[in-house]
Amino acid sequence: MTNLEDALGDIDVLAAEETDAAPVKSTLDDKINEHFAGAVVRKDLVKAVRGNAVVPSYVLEYLLGQYAASDDEATIQAGIDSVRQILATHYVNRNEHMFVKSEIRRKGRHRVIDKVTVTLNEKNDVHEAEFENLQVKGVIIDDVTVKQNPKLLIGGVWCICDIEYFHSDDQRVVPWILGSLKPIQIAGVDIDHYHAAREEFTTEEWIDLLMQSIGLNPEQFTDRGKLIALTRLIPFVERNYNVVELGPKGTGKSHTFSEFSPNGILISGGEVTVAKLFVNNASGRIGLVGYWDCVAFDEFAANRRTDQNLVNVMKNYLANKSFSRGTSIYGAEASMAFIGNTTHTVPYMLKNSDLFDELPDAYRDPAWLDRIHHYIPGWEVEPIRSEMFSTGYGFVVDYLAEILRAKRSEDFSDKYKGFFSLDSSISTRDQDGIRKTFSGLMKLVHPTGKATEDELRALLEFAIEGRKRVKDAILRIDATMRDTPVRFRYADKAGTWHDIATLEESQYPQLYRRDWYAPSPGDGDSGDGEAVAAQVPSDPTATVDGTASDGTASAAVVVTSPPTDAPLSEGHRDFSAGQKGVSYDRILLPYLRGASKITITDPYIRMPHQGRNLADLLSLLAAAKDDADEIDVVLVTTEEPKTEFKHGQLLMLKSIKDASDAAGVRLAVRLDDTIHDRRIETDHGWRIDLGKGLDIWQKPSDNPFDFGRSHQEFRLIGSAFSIHYVKLPFAGSLSD
Structure with missing residues (x-):
C-alpha cells in the first residue's frame, strides 16, 4: 500500500516515462474486421468525408463501403481521398x-x-x-x-x-x-454468413457492434441505454411495428430514422395527408406505407393541426395492417414511429396528466394509443455529446439495413416460451405489443434465435415495461378501461412470478399510481389478473429485500433521506439504470452522521467525474458536522495503470485532499492495487457495501449549466446496483 504523498514524489519519474501512444484499434474492432471484412467501415470517416455535402449518412457510407471498407490505414486514407474527390466532382450542392x-x-x-x-x-x-x-x-x-x-x-x-x-x-x-x-443501395447480402459470424461474438460484443454501426460509442451508454437505442431499429426489422418516443430535445431521436436506412423515410408530422400516407383516391396510387419499411413522423407532438379522417384511417391501419379508401381495402407492412419533444418533466406529467401529454388531442384517443406496441422513454436518453459518437468499426449501414429487411419475414415472438409465460390477465393487444418488441430485439441481438435464459429474460422484461408504459397512460386517460385489471408480470419455469414496473413507476410511486393503481394486499400467485403495484415501505428507511409480500420480484424504490433522528435499518436497497432522484445525501449521509472516522474503499477514483463524486461526499460530511469538529476519512483506492493518465489521477486526489482538509474533513489517501471490494465503514458501527462504488451515475454532460452538475438528484443512474447496510457488532474498530 502506497501513500498519496509517496506516489506524488515519483511524479518526475512518471513524466519521464510518459509517451504519446499511437491510436490503435480495439480488440472488438479487430474481431469485426476479421469476420465482416468488406462490410464494415470506421464510423468517424463519415464526418471526415462529409464536408458540405448535405446527404444522409447511408449515402456517404455506401461510398466509403466501396473505397474504404478496410482496416488498413493506407487503404482507408486512399479511400477517403477517393470519396472526397467523388463528392467534390459529382455531388450537387x-x-x-x-x-x-x-x-x-x-x-x-x-x-x-x-x-x-x-x-x-x-x-x-x-x-x-x-x-x-x-x-x-x-x-x-x-x-x-x-x-x-x-x-x-x-x-x-x-x-x-x-x-x-x-x-x-x-x-x-x-x-x-x-x-x-x-x-445508392447495395445489391444483396449473405444472410447465412451474417448468422454464422454472429456466433463468433458474445452478446455484449454484438450489442456494441450494433451500437457502433448506428454511429454511437457503446462505452458512453449503459446496458439499458443500449437497449433503448437499439429499440429504434425495431421498425426496420419488424413488420407493422408501432412505437412512440417522447423526450427532451437533442437526444438523437430522429437521427436513426433520417440517417440510418434507405428503407425508411422521415417526415414532419404536419406534412402528411391521407393521400400521401395511404392512398390517393383520385389516382389510385398507394402512399408511403406501400413502399417504405418504416415511416417516421418527426416533431409529432408539435403538430396541432389534425385531420380526424387521417387519425381514423391510421387507427385502423395500426391495428389491422390494412386501410380502406373508397370501395377498396389495401394492406401494407410499413412500421410507424412517432417522435416528439416533451416540454414537461416526467413527475409533472405524472402529477398533472399522463406520459402522452404532449400529443395532439386527436391522438390521445385511448383506441389510437392502444395500437402502440412500445413507448421509448426518451427522457432517459442523455443529450448527444461529441464523445457519444463512435470512432470504432461498424456495419456499413446500408448492409445492415438490407440484413434487417431480410429478417422482417421471420417471427421470433415466441422464443421466450420455453422459459417464461405471461400472466393470463394481460390482454391480447398487450401481449401483441410485448411479443413484437421482444421479436424485434431478438432479431437484432440474437438473429439466429438462440439465447440463454438470462438473455431472454432481459429482453422480455424490457418489452413488457415498454408496453406497460403505454397501458398505464391509457388507464389515466380512460377510467372505464380500469374495470379490467391487468398485471404485467411473467412466470419462470420454477413458477415464480416477476412483476414488472416501469422505471418512472419505481422512481415516483405516489405520482405514478395516484388513486387508481394502489397496492392490493394479500394478492397471491394465482394469475387472476388483480392489479398490484410494487410494495414501497411507508418508512423510507425500512429494509427492502427485493421481493413483494406475495413472493414476486418487486421494483426498486427511490430512497428518501430519513429525519436525522430516525432509526436506521439494516438491509439492502436496489436501484435501476436510468433512475433519477438518488443522491449521497439520501443513501449514504444518514449512516455517516456522527462518525469521527470513516474508511472509503473504492478501486475506481481515477477519472475527473469520479473525483467529483468523492468531493461531493466529502463536502456533505463537512456541511453536516459541527464547525468545531473534525472527521478523519481514509480513501483506499487503486492507482491508474496507464502512465499517461497516472499524473492526472494523483494531482486530482491531491487537490481533493487540500479542499477537504481545509473544511475539517481530513483526507488520507492509500493506494492499494489488490483491492476489489467497494464499501464504507464507520467507527460508530456501520458498514455500507457499495455494489458499484461511488460512481453510480452516468457520465455528466458537457453542458456547463446542467443541473446535474450541482445537484445529484438530477443525474441518471448509470447501471443497476444494490447497496447493503450492515450494523457491525462493535464500534471503534477501524484500523489506521
Whole structure:
C-alpha cells in the first residue's frame, strides 16, 4: 500500500516515462474486421468525408463501403481521398446548381449524386424525374427503371445518375436527358454468413457492434441505454411495428430514422395527408406505407393541426395492417414511429396528466394509443455529446439495413416460451405489443434465435415495461378501461412470478399510481389478473429485500433521506439504470452522521467525474458536522495503470485532499492495487457495501449549466446496483 504523498514524489519519474501512444484499434474492432471484412467501415470517416455535402449518412457510407471498407490505414486514407474527390466532382450542392448545369451543357454528359423523385405526367403518359439539388424537373425516365425502383414515386431516392444535355428549338422539350440511374443501395447480402459470424461474438460484443454501426460509442451508454437505442431499429426489422418516443430535445431521436436506412423515410408530422400516407383516391396510387419499411413522423407532438379522417384511417391501419379508401381495402407492412419533444418533466406529467401529454388531442384517443406496441422513454436518453459518437468499426449501414429487411419475414415472438409465460390477465393487444418488441430485439441481438435464459429474460422484461408504459397512460386517460385489471408480470419455469414496473413507476410511486393503481394486499400467485403495484415501505428507511409480500420480484424504490433522528435499518436497497432522484445525501449521509472516522474503499477514483463524486461526499460530511469538529476519512483506492493518465489521477486526489482538509474533513489517501471490494465503514458501527462504488451515475454532460452538475438528484443512474447496510457488532474498530 502506497501513500498519496509517496506516489506524488515519483511524479518526475512518471513524466519521464510518459509517451504519446499511437491510436490503435480495439480488440472488438479487430474481431469485426476479421469476420465482416468488406462490410464494415470506421464510423468517424463519415464526418471526415462529409464536408458540405448535405446527404444522409447511408449515402456517404455506401461510398466509403466501396473505397474504404478496410482496416488498413493506407487503404482507408486512399479511400477517403477517393470519396472526397467523388463528392467534390459529382455531388450537387444546392447553391451551386447553376454551375453544375453549365458543366453538363459544356461537357454534354456529367455524373451527379442527387435525390431523385418521379411523377407520372398523365397528359403525356410518361414518367418524369425531378432532381432535388440540381433543380431540374421534367426529365423523361423509362418505365422499366421506375418499376424496378418504385420508391422513386414516393419520397424520392438518392441516386448516382448520368445526365446529358441536348438543346432543341422546341420550347416544350426539356434539354436534360437521363443517361443512367443507379440507386445508392447495395445489391444483396449473405444472410447465412451474417448468422454464422454472429456466433463468433458474445452478446455484449454484438450489442456494441450494433451500437457502433448506428454511429454511437457503446462505452458512453449503459446496458439499458443500449437497449433503448437499439429499440429504434425495431421498425426496420419488424413488420407493422408501432412505437412512440417522447423526450427532451437533442437526444438523437430522429437521427436513426433520417440517417440510418434507405428503407425508411422521415417526415414532419404536419406534412402528411391521407393521400400521401395511404392512398390517393383520385389516382389510385398507394402512399408511403406501400413502399417504405418504416415511416417516421418527426416533431409529432408539435403538430396541432389534425385531420380526424387521417387519425381514423391510421387507427385502423395500426391495428389491422390494412386501410380502406373508397370501395377498396389495401394492406401494407410499413412500421410507424412517432417522435416528439416533451416540454414537461416526467413527475409533472405524472402529477398533472399522463406520459402522452404532449400529443395532439386527436391522438390521445385511448383506441389510437392502444395500437402502440412500445413507448421509448426518451427522457432517459442523455443529450448527444461529441464523445457519444463512435470512432470504432461498424456495419456499413446500408448492409445492415438490407440484413434487417431480410429478417422482417421471420417471427421470433415466441422464443421466450420455453422459459417464461405471461400472466393470463394481460390482454391480447398487450401481449401483441410485448411479443413484437421482444421479436424485434431478438432479431437484432440474437438473429439466429438462440439465447440463454438470462438473455431472454432481459429482453422480455424490457418489452413488457415498454408496453406497460403505454397501458398505464391509457388507464389515466380512460377510467372505464380500469374495470379490467391487468398485471404485467411473467412466470419462470420454477413458477415464480416477476412483476414488472416501469422505471418512472419505481422512481415516483405516489405520482405514478395516484388513486387508481394502489397496492392490493394479500394478492397471491394465482394469475387472476388483480392489479398490484410494487410494495414501497411507508418508512423510507425500512429494509427492502427485493421481493413483494406475495413472493414476486418487486421494483426498486427511490430512497428518501430519513429525519436525522430516525432509526436506521439494516438491509439492502436496489436501484435501476436510468433512475433519477438518488443522491449521497439520501443513501449514504444518514449512516455517516456522527462518525469521527470513516474508511472509503473504492478501486475506481481515477477519472475527473469520479473525483467529483468523492468531493461531493466529502463536502456533505463537512456541511453536516459541527464547525468545531473534525472527521478523519481514509480513501483506499487503486492507482491508474496507464502512465499517461497516472499524473492526472494523483494531482486530482491531491487537490481533493487540500479542499477537504481545509473544511475539517481530513483526507488520507492509500493506494492499494489488490483491492476489489467497494464499501464504507464507520467507527460508530456501520458498514455500507457499495455494489458499484461511488460512481453510480452516468457520465455528466458537457453542458456547463446542467443541473446535474450541482445537484445529484438530477443525474441518471448509470447501471443497476444494490447497496447493503450492515450494523457491525462493535464500534471503534477501524484500523489506521
